Amino acid sequence: MSITIDILSLWNLIQFLDLFGTMAFAVTGAIKAVEHKLDIFGVIFLAAITGLAGGIIRDVVLGKIPPSGISEISYASIAVVTAIAVFFLYHRIKSQMGLF
Secondary structure (H helix, E strand, O other), rough: OOOHHHHHHHHHHHHHHHHHHHHHHHHHHHHHHHHHOOHHHHHHHHHHHHHHHHHHHHHHHHHOOHHHHHOOOHHHHHHHHHHHHHHHHOOOOOHHHHOO
């Protein structure tokens, strides 16, 4: 029973890190889209492409068909929600970017 719980918790950690990476790259794409003065649809599109492309390429190279970015709605949802948040909070994000 202990081994099953450990495997499940490891799988949940990997899933969380994968979704976090999708969000991080979606933020990058959304920030660039806002800096180039795209509208909300352009920001969502660029954030989704940036956030999902790496995972889709990874899955295809590893032979996982269909890729998780296409077959699971959570990846696209994270990218879209992140894009909308960045679009409306860009000025706050921009003021904090010099801290790092």
